[in-house]
Every structure is written in structure tokens, then in C-alpha cells.
Amino acid sequence: MDYALLNRFYGDHVQMNKVETARNIKQVMRIVRKILDHVHKKDRRFKRKPLRVGSYYTHLKVSKADEFDFSVVLDVPPLDWCNDDSSYIYEFNKKDQLVKKVSTAADLPIEKGLISLPDNIIQQWNRDGINDDEACLTFDDDIIPIMVKKRFKALVSEAVNELDIENVDAKRLTDSPATTLTINLTKPANGDVSVDLTPLIESRSTFVEFLGWPRPGSQWPPKKKVDEIKEMGFNDIAKDKYYWTYSFASCEKKLLDGIDNIEENPTFRKMSEKIMKKLKEKWCPKSMKQELTSYHLLNILFWECERYPQDSEWSEDHVDTKLISMSERLLECIRKNNLPQYFHPRVNLFSTKKIDVLNQVAKNIQQFLRKPVSYIQRYY
Numbered sequence: 514m515d516y517a518l519l520n521r522f523y524g525d526h527v528q529m530n531k532v533e534t535a536r537n538i539k540q541v542m543r544i545v546r547k548i549l550d551h552v553h554k555k556d557r558r559f560k561r562k563p564l565r566v567g568s569y570y571t572h573l574k575v576s577k578a579d580e581f582d583f584s585v586v587l588d589v590p591p592l593d594w595c596n597d598d599s600s601y602i603y604e605f606n607k608k609d610q611l612v613k614k615v616s617t618a619a620d621l622p623i624e625k626g627l628i629s630l631p632d633n634i635i636q637q638w639n640r641d642g643i644n645d646d647e648a649c650l651t652f653d654d655d656i657i658p659i660m661v662k663k664r665f666k667a668l669v670s671e672a673v674n675e676l677d678i679e680n681v682d683a684k685r686l687t688d689s690p691a692t693t694l695t696i697n698l699t700k701p702a703n704g705d706v707s708v709d710l711t712p713l714i715e716s717r718s719t720f721v722e723f724l725g726w727p728r729p730g731s732q733w734p735p736k737k738k739v740d741e742i743k744e745m746g747f748n749d750i751a752k753d754k755y756y757w758t759y760s761f762a763s764c765e766k767k768l769l770d771g772i773d774n775i776e777e778n779p780t781f782r783k784m785s786e787k788i789m790k791k792l793k794e795k796w797c798p799k800s801m802k803q804e805l806t807s808y809h810l811l812n813i814l815f816w817e818c819e820r821y822p823q824d825s826e827w828s829e830d831h832v833d834t835k836l837i838s839m840s841e842r843l844l845e846c847i848r849k850n851n852l853p854q855y856f857h858p859r860v861n862l863f864s865t866k867k868i869d870v871l872n873q874v875a876k877n878i879q880q881f882l883r884k885p886v887s888y889i890q891r892y893y
């Protein structure tokens with residue numbers, strides 16, 4: 514594959530239209546601000562100013578600016594997981610009430626945990642009357658993800674109705690940690706834009722050795738970047754009903770920030786990643802879309818950056834070999850049914866995915882690998 518072909522492909526199919534993008538983001542931000550202001554007024558525990566994460570804000574979005582991600586920060590102090598001494602679990606009983614049960618083996622999955630709030634916070638919330646009935650986020654001392662998600666979703670829906678914001682639909686709660694809004698953009702733009710609002714606890718947790726990042730001896734990212742990310746720490750999102758899940762969204766954003774050397778010898782890491790994302794659209798037709806995600810590809814990129822740490826290995830004339838090596842890595846992960854999370858390799862990002870669907874995706878990747886040039890020419 515020569516760079517000219519890839520560059521043409523990139524220009525024609527991957528890059529976003531700047532005018533359309535600016536228009537979309539303006540409309541989206543106006544609506545998101547209105548909604549979060551309203552949510553904050555009704556419940557001050559959800560902070561007004563969201564963190565901007567995901568592909569749009571890391572310049573990895575491809576094709577169209579039609580999906581935006583925000584983290585909505587809960588106003589609680591930095592908190593730690595309390596798994597070590599937890600001797601209980603949560604579940605819903607037959608009457609759909611949340612109950613706490615004694616656990617014999619407090620064998621929580623590696624990436625999940627319970628979070629307790631300090632007494633004084635809950636007491637304050639109770640005194641202020643902001644933690645009652647459907648506004649309640651806690652069970653005993655624990656702040657419960659499903660309660661946070663439900664409360665936040667209800668407030669967002671209420672905001673959409675009360676503010677009479679037209680063309681916005683808050684989707685039903687799903688397994689995703691986010692409340693998703695579908696915004697139908699009106700003149701001069703057209704079409705649906707999806708906005709994910711994800712409640713987050715800014716715990717700023719420390720990268721302890723057990724986690725597995727940074728890996729001893731690894732030459733990428735540069736030490737300065739490692740220090741910046743360590744200083745930030747990572748946070749928690751409500752992926753599971755009862756347990757909090759680590760979120761590295763801010764770390765990933767920091768890592769992507771300046772990932773390409775743009776001076777004397779420019780590097781093409783982001784370009785390679787964006788082409789991979791575009792290829793994914795062909796590897797995973799609509800029905801398979803859920804199984805291989807952008808997040809999987811992002812983690813593949815980080816692993817490849819670690820394996821090829823030198824800037825010279827990501828120059829313009831290496832884009833083709835990087836597409837091949839990233840695809841091969843992805844195939845290998847599918848074969849092993851294990852894609853380790855870059856920042857927390859004990860987590861397998863394929864653990865909830867359907868392996869038979871991934872195997873079908875693998876066949877499509879193999880097709881690409883057999884004849885990359887004609888694959889690109891044929892499909893686009």
C-alpha cells in the first residue's frame with residue numbers, strides 16, 4: 514500500500530467536514546449546557562460543567578461529527594474502593610427492591626468495586642433533603658451506580674420536557690453507563706446526533722503496581738507523559754448495576770494529547786487509528802457493530818505504540834505497516850478471546866462480547882490482510 518492511496522482514502526472517507534462539524538458542535542453544546550444547568554439546579558450533586566471525552570475531543574472521530582461523549586462529575590470528594598474488607602454484595606429481590614446480602618466469598622470481578630461515602634456527606638444530604646426517595650443515591654454508606662444512573666436519567670428527561678427542547682429524545686436506560694440523547698439537528702444541518710452523558714466519580718485513584726501500568730521497561734509513552742497521567746489518576750463510572758468500574762477516559766485523552774509529533778518528523782499514529790476505525794465499519798456491518806468497538810481499537814493503538822515506541826516507526830511511510838500490524842494484533846486478540854485493557858491489562862475488553870460474532874469479524878479482517886490495496890479500492 515503506498516501512502517498516496519492511504520492519504521486519498523483518508524481525505525475522501527475518514528476526515529470530517531469542518532464546516533458541518535463546527536455547526537453540529539455549536540448546536541450540541543447549547544443543548545447540553547441547558548440540560549446540565551437544569552439538572553444541577555434540581556440536584557446540585559451533579560456538577561454543571563462536564564468533562565469532554567471520547568473521540569470528538571481526542572480528534573479521533575471519523576466521517577461525521579455525529580457522536581459526542583461527556584462525563585458528568587458527581588460532587589463528592591475523592592473516594593476509594595472498599596473491596597478488601599467487603600463482606601456483602603447487592604442484588605434486586607423479587608419485588609425489585611435493592612437488598613444487601615452477606616457474601617461468603619467476596620469475589621468481585623477485578624475491575625469492579627463498591628464505593629462508600631463518608632458519614633458526614635450522607636448526613637448533610639439527608640439534612641438538606643436531597644437524598645430522599647427517588648433522589649436517593651445510597652444504600653447504607655454505599656453510593657450505588659444503578660441509583661445514580663436512574664436519578665441522572667430521570668433529571669435529564671425532566672430537563673428535556675420542562676425546557677421544551679425540541680428534537681431531543683432521551684433514550685431508555687441501557688447497560689451502558691451513559692444516558693444517551695438523540696438530537697435531531699435542524700437547519701442548516703440535518704440528521705441525528707447522539708450524545709452520551711456519563712455520571713462519573715472523580716476519584717483520582719492512584720496507579721498502584723498491581724494495576725500493571727506503566728509497565729516496567731516500556732519505552733513509551735515518554736516519562737513526562739507517564740508522570741502527567743499518574744498525577745491525574747483515574748476515575749469511576751457506573752457500568753455495572755451495583756459496582757463501580759474504573760474509567761480511564763481522562764487518562765486516554767491525556768495520552769492522545771500530543772501523541773503525534775507534529776514538528777520536524779511528523780508521526781501518524783492518529784491517522785493510522787482513524788483509518789482502522791473506518792475499516793472497522795466494513796469489518797463489522799450494522800448487526801455486529803456492538804461486538805467490536807472504537808474502544809477496542811483505541812486499546813490496540815496504545816499496545817502498538819508501546820510495542821513500537823520510536824517516532825520513526827510511525828512516520829508517513831509506515832502507516833501501511835502499522836495498519837497491518839494493528840489488524841494482526843486484533844486478530845490475535847480475537848483468537849485468544851482476550852483484549853487486555855491498556856491501562857489495566859487484567860481486564861479483558863472482550864469478556865462481554867460474543868465470540869462467534871468476533872470470529873466472523875476476524876474473517877473480514879483476514880480478507881483485508883490478504884489483499885489490503887484491493888480491499889480498500891473495492892470497498893470505498
Ligand SMILES: Nc1nc2c(ncn2[C@@H]2O[C@H](COP(=O)(O)OP(=O)(O)OP(=O)(O)O)[C@@H](O)[C@H]2O)c(=O)[nH]1
Nearest residue numbers: 567568569574575580582759760761762765807808
Ligand atoms: N472503561 C471503559 N471505558 C470505555 C469503554 N467503552 C468506552 N469507554 C470510554 O468511553 C469513551 C467514549 O466511548 P465511545 O463513544 O464508545 O468511543 P469513542 O472513542 O468516542 O469512539 P466513537 O464514538 O465510536 O468515535 C471512550 O473513549 C472510553 O474512554 C469500556 O468498555 N470500558
Ligand SMILES: [Mg+2]
Nearest residue numbers: 567568580582
Ligand atoms: Mg464517542
